[in-house]
Amino acid sequence: MQRGGGFHGYHRLPIHPTSGLQQTDMKLKLPEMMNTNNPSTDDNECTVREQDRFMPIANVIRIMRKILPPHAKISDDAKETIQECVSEYISFVTGEANDRCQREQRKTITAEDVLWAMSKLGFDDYIEPLTVYLHRYREFDGGERGSIRGEPLVKRATDPGPYGMTSFVPAFHMGHHHNGFFGPASIGGFLKDPSTAGPSGPTAVAGFEPYAQCKE
Amino acid sequence: MAEGEEIYTEIVQSSLPVGRVKRIMKLDKEINKINSEALFVITNATELFVKFLAEKSSEVAIEKKRKTIKLEHLRIAVKRHQPTADFLLDSLPMPPPAQISAKTDRSRKISDNDSVPVGTRRIDSFFQKGP
Secondary structure (H helix, E strand, C coil), X not given: CCCCXXXXXXXXXXXXXXXXXXXXXXXXXXXXXXXXXXXXXHHHHHHCCHHHHCCCHHHHHHHHHHHCCCCCEECHHHHHHHHHHHHHHHHHHHHHHHHHHHHCXXXXXXXXXXXXXXXXXXXXXXXXXXXXXXXXXXXXXXXXXXXXXXXXXXXXXXCCCCCCCCCCCCHHHHHHCCCCCCCHHHHHHHCCCCCCCCCCCCCXXXXXXXXHHCCC | CCCCCXXXXXXXXXXXXHHHHHHHHCCCCCCCEECHHHHHHHHHHHHHHHHHHHHHHHHHHHHCCCXXXXXXXXXXXXXXXXXXXXXXXXXXXXXXXXXXXHHHHHHHHHHHHCCCCCCCCCHHHHHCCCC
């Protein structure tokens, strides 16, 4: 599907191995952050397969379905555009994070760089939930990637262990419960008052205690 | 829910494949290395962004009494959120040119009646029901 020449660098090429297509493609503006003034990078651009430049559309749609009303439909061009928007977003935030990283003369982008970039770019609303997820990631994902999923936490009702909490719901399942995902109320509802969380007794908590994990 | 019988996952796992996220990040030749935490944060942030676009586009579609979310709804949703508009608006595919000129003519007539400069497009010219 040919598109008008608005999209920075993520134009959809027909499946074509050669780089000759580049000249026949529409007016293409590469984003400043990609800093591509040399033609060799353009060649690399068009030899990257479409599936490498976008998130898989099925995954994107699946995420959207968690939010949308049950019978909502999405037009095909909206789906594809959202797919492209996602890639733009990733590049945009990454570029900003990388700038900071380089300014501080480091070579590796860290989570802090990313969070800083998001705040700078105006996505402050994301900082809180991301910080929570990050803490959980640091606690649990070190050596247990993938393998712990579904393992019962039955023990925790009686033995709080070092964490002092018994249950909490994976954050992304919130989408099922209300459409106002980004309303201030929903974010506030998700994040319990941190001053009340923290290692406490073996209380059974039916809600969310994400900050119980924070060792601030 | 009986106490002690819930099964919850502890790890946060996004619906998006992290390998693909990383590949997209690496399209920018200036990017050197990304640590796994950063990748995790970006992947989850991206998922939040998808949800945001879905929610806001859906709101626009509902405003216009449509069940199908269309590109124009997405565009309006993007415009309404300044940080998103700043980086994304220019990237969206252009609306069909025929529609734009028709709307401009119509809006010019309207604006002549108001005391705004000639040629100003009213914002609701974008919101006319299309074909």
